[in-house]
Each structure stands twice: as C-alpha cells, then as structure tokens.
Amino acid sequence: MSGTQNATPSLEVLSVSHAFAKRKALDGVSVTLAPKTFCVLLGLNGAGKTTLFSLVTRLYDNASGTIEVLGHDVRKEASQALRRLGVVFQQRTLDLDLTVAQNLKYHAALHGLPPAKAKTRVRAVLERVALSDRADDKVRRLSGGQARRVEIARALLHEPRLLLLDEPTVGLDIEARQAILDHVRRLCDEDGLSVLWATHLIDEVGPESEVVILHHGRVVDAGPVSEVVTRAQAQDIRQAFATLTRADGPLEDA
Amino acid sequence: MVGATAGSDAEPYGAGAYLICLRGIVWREALRFIHQRERFVAALVRPLVWLFIFAAGFRSVLGVSIIPPYETYVLYEVYITPGLIAMIQLFNGMQSSLSMVYDREMGNMRTLLISPFPRWFLLTSKLLAGVAVSLLQVYVFLAIAWWWGIEPPLYGYLAILPALVVSGLMLGALGMLLSSLIKQLENFAGIMNFVIFPMFFASSALYPLWRIKEASNVLYDICVLNPFTYAVELIRFALYGQLHEVSLGVLAGCTLIFLAGAIYAYNPSKGFIARRGGPGGAGA
Known part of the structure; x- marks a missing residue:
C-alpha cells in the first residue's frame, strides 16, 4: 500500500496463514497499514475478516507469518502491541x-x-x-x-495508535451507520489514528479510502480505491469488488 | 495524544498497575452481581431449600454419629451445612466460568483478553472475582442458617474465610478448565447433570464417608477421589476452627493443576481455544 515509506507501519501483517482443523481461514495474507490511514477491510461473510482480527488481537496465534502493531510483534511483545491497539468487536x-x-x-x-x-x-x-x-x-x-x-x-x-473495528455498523439504521462512519473517519483525520474497518458493506468504502479486499482467506487486491477500481477495469468499487470476488470462487451476491 | 509511540517501548507495568487491574475486575464482577438480583436469589434459594426441606425431612432417617470436628451428636442440618456452603461455591464457580465463554458474557471474555496484562494474571483475577462473589453468597446463607439454628462458634465464621478462598479457587479453576475443554457442555443443564450433581452427591456433603463405605466400596472410592469432598471437609473443619490438612493439600494441588490447565487452554498458541476457533466460533 502507498503511504509514508519510512515510518513504522501501524499494522503490518506478513504472509499470515491460519487454519481451523481442515478449513483454511487465511491463506498468505499480507496487509500493511501506514500511519494515519483509514483502511476498509472488505469481504463477504466468511472471507476471513474476523479470523484476521482474532489473530491481531491475539485471541489465538497465527500458524505462520508475522503480525506487528506499530513495530511490535503480537506474539513476542504481546503486551506492547496490545497497549497500542484499540478494538471494537462485532458482538456487543x-x-x-x-x-x-x-x-x-x-x-x-x-x-x-x-x-x-x-x-x-x-x-x-x-x-x-x-x-x-x-x-x-x-x-x-x-x-x-x-x-x-x-x-x-x-x-x-x-x-491507542491503531483502531480495529469489526463490522461496527451491524444492526444499526442508515443514519446511525453514517454517523459512526463519519465519526471514525474524523478520529483518523484529527487524532492521527490508523483505522482498520472491517465490513461487508461496500457503501462504507469512501472514495479516498484505502481498501483491502479479502476473499476466501486471500487478499485479492489492496490499495487506494481509485487504483483498485482501475486495476479491475471497473467503473466503481462495487463493480470492482464483484469482479474480484467472482474470479476464484462460487458466484455470490455482494 | 500522549499514547505510546511507535517502536519505543512503553514502561512495563508496575505492581500498582497490576493491583488496579485486579481491583477493576473484582469491582465489575461485584457490580454485576448486585445488579442481577435473580442470580443472587437463586444462589440463596438453592441451599436454603436443602437446608429447610431436605435436611428437615431426613433428620430422623439419617443419624450422624460423633465424628470430628463435631464433639457431640449433631443434627443433620448442622452436618450438611458445610456441604451446602461448598455447593454454593460449586454453582458459582461453574456459572461464572462457563457463562464467561458461552453466554452473553462471551464478548466480555474477549474484552478481558485484549488487556495488555499477562493472560495468567487476567484469568486468575477473574477467578478471584468469582470467589469474592461466592463469599458474599456464603455469608448471607450462613446468616440465614444461624437464624435456623445452625450456630457454629463465632471464630468459625472468620476461620472459614481462607478455606472458602481455596475451595472457591479450586472450583472456579475447574469450571474454567471445563469451559475450554468440553464443547458439548454448552448449556447449564449439561453442567448440572454431568458435573454439579455427580460432584455434589458423590462426596461427603450429604453423608459422612463411613456411611458411604457401609453402602458401597466403589462409591466410597469415588468419593475419596472427588476433590469436592475435600472442599466440603476443609470448610467443615474450618467452621469449627480446625485445619484439615489433607483437604488443604488436596485442594491446593487441584487448584494448581486446574488453573495451570485453564491457563494453558487459554494460551493463544497452544490452547484448545485456538484449535477450535475460539469463543465466538471459527469466525468469518
């Protein structure tokens, strides 16, 4: 992802794979989040978003790969990493x-x-x-x-310096959803926080957001929305998402 | 913002911070308990039903000879009081540990585990919080029992305090271990049938061990192997100002084993939670 090259990334996920019994939940996932970035982690239900969050928050450890929060490995320096991390879980x-x-x-x-x-x-x-x-x-x-x-x-x-939100607008009406979204974006702009916002709702991806598209446990594309749209030869992010998630899986309605 | 910056290490937590964390966990548990009146009432009604009805009914059927720590013949309700105290703790331990994972509280487990404090410390604090709540239940029960004629010596009320902490920890740790081990016991009815009832009945809570031996040697062996028996006996002796050393030893050992097991189970890389996809299921 683009951004400040020299600064320590707020979040660095490097070739992380994870499996539950036979089912592979994450397969070689890499995500880099530059400081002060609002990034949307977009994926259908079951794409691996919650698994990734569970690994970053250290509910369980990743089977392979590394995860760093502000340069602190979540396995080796769990306490340092967790101190820099704020989390809003999907469930209340x-x-x-x-x-x-x-x-x-x-x-x-x-x-x-x-x-x-x-x-x-x-x-x-x-x-x-x-x-x-x-x-x-x-x-x-x-x-x-x-x-x-x-x-x-x-x-x-x-x-914290990094805020993770897992489907934070689930169960809210349209007005409340928009209010939460605006609010968190402001946090990012004004307080210099990095935000990773997981959702399956495409309309929560703003035009200037960074986006990581997760599908069947893999990152199918990542970057600023405009670049992702261009690469997918689509007109907008909705179309790009549809194209990308149809490429290697069963047809699903986004 | 003055939060920790990238790269640089934040100061490690001092003893004061640990204490703040422990106090916060206990404080929350107590607040929740106070707000859940039904839970409080249920926790009291259960042993009181045993005391008022069961014990009264069996008083004439079951005679208890003079066995330590009792110095005279005692009424049946006096005999089963320590067993009922342990039962309060058994229910409390299972309830708080299991609901933590399976019920509405599951989210709270996740909130707890994203704390930067070491996980063993968080889990132990959580257990201590559960024990604190059980102390409250036990003392209210004892107050009502006193009015019913169960009048142990006054120093006994103080002497059972450490005994209650040890037995509460043991039962809470067992619940925590079970919560991570056994997937089938997802609802409380399962726990009642397969853990609470067998532990309670196959122990010295309702009848002295020598009586059980008269009835069945196998059952006697089961009772002797049941850690709950030692919780009951430790409390029984403490209530009369005596220390039952064997029970203390067994309970301390069991607490350590169960707690170590629970901490292992909640270890992100080794535990069972990891293999199974954790509280909240395999997740999307």
Whole structure:
C-alpha cells in the first residue's frame, strides 16, 4: 500500500496463514497499514475478516507469518502491541446493567490506568463521542448507535495508535451507520489514528479510502480505491469488488 | 495524544498497575452481581431449600454419629451445612466460568483478553472475582442458617474465610478448565447433570464417608477421589476452627493443576481455544 515509506507501519501483517482443523481461514495474507490511514477491510461473510482480527488481537496465534502493531510483534511483545491497539468487536461487549462510566472505568482498569487518570480519560473520550451527558445512564437505556459510540470511546480510552473495528455498523439504521462512519473517519483525520474497518458493506468504502479486499482467506487486491477500481477495469468499487470476488470462487451476491 | 509511540517501548507495568487491574475486575464482577438480583436469589434459594426441606425431612432417617470436628451428636442440618456452603461455591464457580465463554458474557471474555496484562494474571483475577462473589453468597446463607439454628462458634465464621478462598479457587479453576475443554457442555443443564450433581452427591456433603463405605466400596472410592469432598471437609473443619490438612493439600494441588490447565487452554498458541476457533466460533 502507498503511504509514508519510512515510518513504522501501524499494522503490518506478513504472509499470515491460519487454519481451523481442515478449513483454511487465511491463506498468505499480507496487509500493511501506514500511519494515519483509514483502511476498509472488505469481504463477504466468511472471507476471513474476523479470523484476521482474532489473530491481531491475539485471541489465538497465527500458524505462520508475522503480525506487528506499530513495530511490535503480537506474539513476542504481546503486551506492547496490545497497549497500542484499540478494538471494537462485532458482538456487543458492554455490560448492559452497568452505567456508561462504569463500563469505561472497568476498561481503564484493564489497562492499568490509575483512578485519577482514568477519570480524566473517561471524561475526554465521552466528550469525543458526544455522550458526556449519558455517563451515568445504564447502557441498557442507550440506542444501538449510542452503545456503539460508547464502545468506540472505550477503545480509545488508553490512547491507542491503531483502531480495529469489526463490522461496527451491524444492526444499526442508515443514519446511525453514517454517523459512526463519519465519526471514525474524523478520529483518523484529527487524532492521527490508523483505522482498520472491517465490513461487508461496500457503501462504507469512501472514495479516498484505502481498501483491502479479502476473499476466501486471500487478499485479492489492496490499495487506494481509485487504483483498485482501475486495476479491475471497473467503473466503481462495487463493480470492482464483484469482479474480484467472482474470479476464484462460487458466484455470490455482494 | 500522549499514547505510546511507535517502536519505543512503553514502561512495563508496575505492581500498582497490576493491583488496579485486579481491583477493576473484582469491582465489575461485584457490580454485576448486585445488579442481577435473580442470580443472587437463586444462589440463596438453592441451599436454603436443602437446608429447610431436605435436611428437615431426613433428620430422623439419617443419624450422624460423633465424628470430628463435631464433639457431640449433631443434627443433620448442622452436618450438611458445610456441604451446602461448598455447593454454593460449586454453582458459582461453574456459572461464572462457563457463562464467561458461552453466554452473553462471551464478548466480555474477549474484552478481558485484549488487556495488555499477562493472560495468567487476567484469568486468575477473574477467578478471584468469582470467589469474592461466592463469599458474599456464603455469608448471607450462613446468616440465614444461624437464624435456623445452625450456630457454629463465632471464630468459625472468620476461620472459614481462607478455606472458602481455596475451595472457591479450586472450583472456579475447574469450571474454567471445563469451559475450554468440553464443547458439548454448552448449556447449564449439561453442567448440572454431568458435573454439579455427580460432584455434589458423590462426596461427603450429604453423608459422612463411613456411611458411604457401609453402602458401597466403589462409591466410597469415588468419593475419596472427588476433590469436592475435600472442599466440603476443609470448610467443615474450618467452621469449627480446625485445619484439615489433607483437604488443604488436596485442594491446593487441584487448584494448581486446574488453573495451570485453564491457563494453558487459554494460551493463544497452544490452547484448545485456538484449535477450535475460539469463543465466538471459527469466525468469518
């Protein structure tokens, strides 16, 4: 992928393969994410997106290849890598019966933030996602979009340099989806975060995004959207995606 | 942003940070428990039903001769109280460890595991949090039991505290190990049938071992091999201010083995979770 050549990449995945029993989930996947990049990891359900996220977040280890977060190998320097990483999982992971602030405080403790610092950070991230007034509400009382924003706030609490989001707009209405997308893009622009945004929804790929297209566990193309579209000799990213994912697999409707 | 920059190493966590993390995990577990009133009530009703109904019914059928730590003949309900305390911990241990992986809590397991602290520390903290909740349940149960006439010496209430920590850790670690090992036991009914009931009945919780030996040598051997028996006996002796050394030894050994097994199972490269595709399934 293009970008600053000298700086340490925010994320570097090098020829990673992984299999569950007989099924190969990832096959020689390489992804490089330059600093301050918003990158969409695009793939159909079952393409390997969640597996890749599980490997980067070290739920389990990659069978082969290496993964580095800001230059820290996730296997050899797991703690250093995880400290620089913020994650929003596909499934909801907030405690519904606890308040927004309590959820965030728990996460701050998981990162060893002293109480005073935690308090400042909780206030800061809630402000960042425009939910300061809901700090003492139970998560159960929030809308789906608001809960997602709390999860994003939580992922930002320990000031990571790389933010991973796995299908963050699942289950949200169109308006909330757009709001989340805009919000995360702004984080990338204003705070200099790198973002890897996994989705199967093509309309979440902006015209200036970087995109990595994953299909049946392989990267079929990667780069700025315009280049990918040109290479696929397509008119737009939707068409390019359709062409690329039909090339080596059963016909599936995107 | 003042976060850690690329390449440079952030300071390793000091003891203070570890303590903050442990405290946070225990605090959350306690908060959740307080909010889940049904769980609290269920955890209390179960042993109380045994105490109020079962024990009362069997009082005349089952006589218990004088065996240590008791110095006089005791009523049947006095005899089974330590077993019921251990039962509270058994349920609690299985529930918190298993729900962590299979229920709605699964996401929370993932949140826990992306913490930069070492995984053994996170899992042990999680176990300690479960034990803390079980302590709360046990003491409320004992308070109600006292009103029902189960009146152990006052120092016994203090003496069982360390015993409860050891037995709670053992049972929690067992639950955590099971949660990673056995895929079939995905719902709680399965755990009830195949783990909780056999462990509870084939132990010294409801009848003294010598009585079981009279009935069946095989059953007696099973009870002797059952770690739950030692949890019950450790608590029973502690309640009267005595230390049952064999039980302590067995429990400590089992805790270490189960905990090591659980940590191994959750090790990203070696564990069973990795082979199976982890909580959340093989994933897309």
